[in-house]
Amino acid sequence: MTILKKNLLTFEKLELERLVQDLRMPKFVASQILNWLYQKKVNSFEKMKNISKSNRDILEKQFSILPFKKIEKLESKEKNAIKYNITLSDDQVVECVVLIEKKYTSLCVSSQCGCPVDCKFCVTGAMGFKRNLTMEEIVGQFHFAQSEGYNVTRIVFMGMGEPLLNYSPVKHSFERLTGESFYNLSRRNITISTSGYLAGIKRLIDDKWFVNLAFSVGSTQSLVRQKLMPLEERNPIAKVSVLLQQYQELHNRKLTLEYTLLKGVNDSLQDVAGLIRLAKYLKAKINLINLNPHKCIPFTPLSSIELNKFKEQISESKIPVTIRFRKGQDIAAACGQLGDSQVKK
Ligand code: SAH
Ligand code: SF4
Numbered sequence: 001m002t003i004l005k006k007n008l009l010t011f012e013k014l015e016l017e018r019l020v021q022d023l024r025m026p027k028f029v030a031s032q033i034l035n036w037l038y039q040k041k042v043n044s045f046e047k048m049k050n051i052s053k054s055n056r057d058i059l060e061k062q063f064s065i066l067p068f069k070k071i072e073k074l075e076s077k078e079k080n081a082i083k084y085n086i087t088l089s090d091d092q093v094v095e096c097v098v099l100i101e102k103k104y105t106s107l108c109v110s111s112q113c114g115c116p117v118d119c120k121f122c123v124t125g126a127m128g129f130k131r132n133l134t135m136e137e138i139v140g141q142f143h144f145a146q147s148e149g150y151n152v153t154r155i156v157f158m159g160m161g162e163p164l165l166n167y168s169p170v171k172h173s174f175e176r177l178t179g180e181s182f183y184n185l186s187r188r189n190i191t192i193s194t195s196g197y198l199a200g201i202k203r204l205i206d207d208k209w210f211v212n213l214a215f216s217v218g219s220t221q222s223l224v225r226q227k228l229m230p231l232e233e234r235n236p237i238a239k240v241s242v243l244l245q246q247y248q249e250l251h252n253r254k255l256t257l258e259y260t261l262l263k264g265v266n267d268s269l270q271d272v273a274g275l276i277r278l279a280k281y282l283k284a285k286i287n288l289i290n291l292n293p294h295k296c297i298p299f300t301p302l303s304s305i306e307l308n309k310f311k312e313q314i315s316e317s318k319i320p321v322t323i324r325f326r327k328g329q330d331i332a333a334a335c336g337q338l339g340d341s342q343v344k345k
Pocket of ligand 1: 121122123157158159160161162163193194195214215216217258259260289290291292293297337
């Protein structure tokens with residue numbers, strides 16, 4: 001039943017005003033709805049208390065607030081990572097993760113169901129590509145986390161999928177999340193993570209869409225990168241770097257290099273040197289992610305001694321470098337683990 005209802009998150013103010021008037025309600029009901037949605041972030045019509053019961057009933061019959069069928073919640077032992085398995089209207093499942101830090105709460109959102117890029121160290125890649133998410137399916141992940149009481153102030157597009165391969169809905173979501181009459185989040189608190197698509201980065205430049213970007217390096221050596229990330233063949237890191245440099249010159253948003261460490265594959269001294277060179281060229285900081293292992297991934301992580309040594313070698317060059325703490329491994333909510341339940345056996 002719910003599937004046939006129009007989703008409220010889709011509408012701009014004018015469209016909503018027209019819709020409520022078509023339902024013989026006063027125009028101001030549209031403003032009331034927008035207020036309940038974007039300021040109070042409710043997820044049921046029942047909570048829209050200043051709208052009459054009869055009007056709420058009519059609205060409920062016509063519209064849905066979230067474009068989802070079912071949501072299952074998993075909480076990590078330390079209670080600092082909460083994963084939602086979200087069933088979409090066509091029964092596909094995507095995941096998003098709330099990460100509770102000391103000073104703020106962030107949300108890792110999915111932009112696609114599965115991922116076509118097929119990086120060999122990533123579980124989402126192993127599950128294959130199902131489809132792109134719509135703007136409301138992306139924004140709905142945030143809306144739901146807020147309605148659950150998490151005060152999410154930062155968003156990272158690091159869940160399932162390659163955001164630049166679903167460009168328009170991702171851009172539209174960004175506008176909704178940061179729009180003053182919508183969720184009004186700070187533009188600086190939203191980061192898009194990409195495996196490095198030339199066409200996508202070109203589009204960012206052409207659109208003058210300046211956003212915090214994280215670039216997933218994999219390896220700075222083209223031949224190794226090709227084995228880990230098949231997109232390297234058509235999107236060679238040398239060209240991607242030149243384009244990223246052009247993009248960075250145009251604005252002052254941060255660029256982060258994300259580097260997933262695979263033992264014996266991309267952890268040599270030569271790799272350290274390559275990563276430092278790239279970070280200097282792009283004036284970027286580095287975020288090291290030790291591999292989150294999985295039975296379908298043919299790589300192993302570094303030991304904590306090896307990981308710290310890799311970090312120290314970078315620190316000597318004065319490049320800012322951090323190690324991403326693994327949260328939510330027990331519920332398969334860490335980087336690259338999303339899609340765990342859907343990987344082809
Ligand atoms: N598709 C985008 C965003 C989602 S992946 C991208 O690739 O950037 C988010 C991050 O998780 C990327 O930096 C990716 O390299 C990393 N990642 C993927 N699989 C991982 C794994 N098994 N362990 C650790 N990090 C992983
Ligand atoms: Fe897709 Fe990113 Fe996973 Fe690569 S690392 S398969 S781009 S989600």
